[in-house]
Amino acid sequence: MPAPDPGSITEELALERRRRAADGPGLWRQYVNPSWAGLLRATGWERRFVRAQGLELEDDRGERYLDFLSGFGVLGLGHNHPAIKAALRAALDDDLPGFTQVECSALAGLAAERLSALLPGGPHRVFFCSSGSEAVEAAIKLARAATGKRRLVACEGAYHGSTLGALSLKGIGAARDRFGPLLPEVLRIPFGDLEALQRAARGGDLAAFVVEPILGEGGTVVPPADFLPRAADAVHAQGGLLVVDEVQTGLGRTGRMFAFEHAGASPDVVTVAKVLGGGLVPVGAMAARAEAFDRAYGSARTCMDHATTFGGGPLAMVAVLATLRVLEEERLVERADEQGRTLRRKLEDIAARRSSIREVRGMGLMLGLKFKDAAGGWLDRTPLAAFGQASAALLAQYVALRLLSEHRIVTQAAVNDPSVLKVMPPLTVDGPAIDRFAAALDAVLADAGHASAFARFATEFVRHARG
Numbered sequence: 001m002p003a004p005d006p007g008s009i010t011e012e013l014a015l016e017r018r019r020r021a022a023d024g025p026g027l028w029r030q031y032v033n034p035s036w037a038g039l040l041r042a043t044g045w046e047r048r049f050v051r052a053q054g055l056e057l058e059d060d061r062g063e064r065y066l067d068f069l070s071g072f073g074v075l076g077l078g079h080n081h082p083a084i085k086a087a088l089r090a091a092l093d094d095d096l097p098g099f100t101q102v103e104c105s106a107l108a109g110l111a112a113e114r115l116s117a118l119l120p121g122g123p124h125r126v127f128f129c130s131s132g133s134e135a136v137e138a139a140i141k142l143a144r145a146a147t148g149k150r151r152l153v154a155c156e157g158a159y160h161g162s163t164l165g166a167l168s169l170k171g172i173g174a175a176r177d178r179f180g181p182l183l184p185e186v187l188r189i190p191f192g193d194l195e196a197l198q199r200a201a202r203g204g205d206l207a208a209f210v211v212e213p214i215l216g217e218g219g220t221v222v223p224p225a226d227f228l229p230r231a232a233d234a235v236h237a238q239g240g241l242l243v244v245d246e247v248q249t250g251l252g253r254t255g256r257m258f259a260f261e262h263a264g265a266s267p268d269v270v271t272v273a274k275v276l277g278g279g280l281v282p283v284g285a286m287a288a289r290a291e292a293f294d295r296a297y298g299s300a301r302t303c304m305d306h307a308t309t310f311g312g313g314p315l316a317m318v319a320v321l322a323t324l325r326v327l328e329e330e331r332l333v334e335r336a337d338e339q340g341r342t343l344r345r346k347l348e349d350i351a352a353r354r355s356s357i358r359e360v361r362g363m364g365l366m367l368g369l370k371f372k373d374a375a376g377g378w379l380d381r382t383p384l385a386a387f388g389q390a391s392a393a394l395l396a397q398y399v400a401l402r403l404l405s406e407h408r409i410v411t412q413a414a415v416n417d418p419s420v421l422k423v424m425p426p427l428t429v430d431g432p433a434i435d436r437f438a439a440a441l442d443a444v445l446a447d448a449g450h451a452s453a454f455a456r457f458a459t460e461f462v463r464h465a466r467g
Contacts, residue, residue: 021060024048043457044401052079055426055433057410065408068425068437072412073216073248073366076275077326078426084278087322088315096314108312111320115287118257118324120266125293127286128311128320132247132273133161135284136210139243139269140165140183141306142288143208145296147239152183153200153209155191157218157416160210160245169210171218172416191215192223198234206240208269213259216248219417220361220368228265241268241292247284248366251275252327252427255337255364262363268292275427278326281319332427339429340364346438347423354445356395367423368414371395392419394458399444401457407440 020027025046029037040046048060055078057065070076077084097103112126127138144150154160154169161167168183170176171191185205189196197209209231215221232242244267249259251272256262258270269292273284288296297303310316327333344360344367351357351369358370371392396413399421403409414420425433 021048021050043397044405047404054078054080055429063408065404065410066425066433066436067410068403068423069410069412070424070426071274071279072422073253073274073424074277075279076251076253076427077278077323077332078428079279081278081280081326083326084280084319084322087318088280091315091318098314099309101309105312105314105317107314107317107321111312111317111324112287114321114324115272115285119270119287121268121289123290124287125290125297127288127306128316129284129286129308130282130310130316131161131284132245132271133163133166133284134308135247135271135273135286136160136166136169136245137163138286138306139208139210139245139271139288140169142269142286142293142296143210143241143243145302145305146288146292147207147241147295149205149207149240151185151187151203151205152207153187153189153197155211155215155218156188157191157215157221158188158210158212158245159217159416160212161247170416191218191221192227194224194227194230194234197231201234201238201240204238206235206238208241208243209235210243210245212245212249213263213265214249214254214363214366216366217415217417219370219414219420220366220422222361222363225263228260228263228267232265232267243267243269243271245271247271247273251323252333252336253364253366253424254362255333255340257327257333259363259366276323277316277319278323281316283316283320285320327427330428336364336427339431339434340367342431343367343423343425343429343434343438346434347441350438350442350445354442356445361420362423365425365427365429368420369396369423370420371399373419391458393417395419395454396421398454398457399441402444403440406444407436409437409440 025037049057050060051058055067057067067075108128115126116122116124129135129138140152152169154171156171158169158171160169165183167176167179168186171188187200189200211231213228235242244260246258251257254262260267269286269288271286276285277283297305340363347360347367347369351360356371358372361368361370373392393413396419400411400413403411411421411423414422
C-alpha cells in the first residue's frame with residue numbers, strides 16, 4: 001500500500017480547517033465543553049479568531065483586536081513570532097529524531113544548559129515537560145524525594161496548576177475542594193506573611209515552600225521586598241526547599257528574566273512554562289539545583305522515578321532555544337521594564353480620575369487593576385445590592401467585555417481574584433498600542449451610559465454561572 005502524500009494531507013487538512021472554521025463554536029459545544037461555550041455566548045464573549053500576528057488577532061469578519069492578555073502569559077513574544085516559526089520549520093525539514101526514549105538528546109541538553117545559565121546557584125538539572133502544572137508536580141515530587149519530608153506550604157490565593165498535586169497547593173477552595181481528597185500535609189499561609197511562614201515551617205517535616213514571586217491569578221499581588229529572601233532562610237532552617245513558581249512571571253514578564261531577581265532571592269527549584277515555548281509549542285520545565293536533584297534522582301535505581309514520554313521533544317527544545325535567543329536579541333526583558341513603566345504611569349493616571357479602581361498592581365508588563373466592590377460615578381446608578389460582594393468581580397468582567405466588544409482589545413479577570421483585571425500584553429508591545437489601550441480603558445470607565453447595561457450583563461452572567 002503506497003504511503004500517503006504529505007502534500008495532499010496538508011492541503012486536505014487546510015481545506016477542512018477553512019471549511020469548518022465557522023462551525024468552531026458549535027463543534028466546541030458538542031465535543032469539548034458545552035457549558036463554557038454557552039457562558040461565552042450568553043455574556044457576549046464569543047469570537048471566532050482566524051489568524052494572529054504580533055500584538056493582533058483577527059476574527060472571521062476581518063476585525064482586528066489588540067491582545068493585552070497574551071493567553072495569560074503564554075504569548076510573551078506575541079503571536080506567531082517569525083523567528084520561532086522559522087526555527088520550527090527548519091527542525092521539521094531536518095527530520096530530527098524524537099521520543100526514542102533510549103538516547104540523551106543533544107537538543108534537550110543544550111536547552112537545559114541555556115536555561116540553567118539564566119539562574120543563580122548553578123549548575124542546575126532541568127526536567128522538561130509540557131505544561132506549568134507538570135513542572136509543579138515535578139517540583140513537589142523532587143522536594144519530597146530530596147528531603148525525605150512530606151509537608152508542603154503554599155499561599156492563599158495561589159494558582160499552581162490543575163493537576164492533583166498542583167491543585168492541592170491552590171489557595172482558593174471552590175474549584176479545589178470538590179476534587180478531594182487531595183495531597184495531605186499541605187498548609188496554606190497568607191501571601192507575603194513571613195511570620196505565618198515561619199510558624200508553618202516549624203516541626204522538622206517541611207519538604208518545601210512553593211510560592212509565586214508575584215501572586216498572578218490571585219490578583220497580581222506583589223509581596224514585601226524582603227519576603228522571598230527571608231522565606232528562603234526560614235525554609236532552609238527547617239531543612240526544606242524554596243520552590244519558586246515562575247510559570248506566569250518568568251522569562252521577562254516583570255522586567256527581569258525572573259521575578260525573584262527583584263528581591264535578590266536564590267531559589268532551590270524554579271518552574272517555568274508559558275513563554276518558554278515561544279507561543280507555538282507547549283513546554284514546561286523544572287530547574288533544580290544539582291545537589292537537590294541528585295539527592296532525589298542521583299542513582300541508577302532512582303534516575304527514572306520521575307519521567308514523561310514527551311519531555312525534551314525536538315520541536316519543543318527548538319522552540320525553547322529560539323525563544324531564549326529572541327528574548328536576548330530583541331532585548332525583550334529590558335523592553336518589558338521600560339514599557340511596563342510607561343503603561344503603569346498611564347494606568348495610575350486613570351485610577352486617580354476613576355473612582356471604580358482601588359489600585360494598580362504588579363511589575364513590568366504584569367499589571368492588574370483592582371476594582372472596588374462599590375464605587376462612585378455611573379456604577380452608583382446600578383442595583384449593586386443585588387450582587388453583593390461580587391460587584392467588583394462583575395465590574396472587572398464587564399470592563400473586559402466592553403474593551404473587547406467596543407474597542408477590540410482582549411483582556412480578562414484574574415482566575416482566583418476576579419475583581420482584578422489583568423493587563424498583560426506581549427513583551428513586544430509598543431507605545432501606540434499602550435496609548436490605544438489606555439484611551440479605551442478610560443473611555444469605558446467614563447461612560448455613564450453603561451449603568452443599565454452593566455446591570456443586565458451582571459444578571460445574565462450570574463444566572464449562567466450558577467446554572
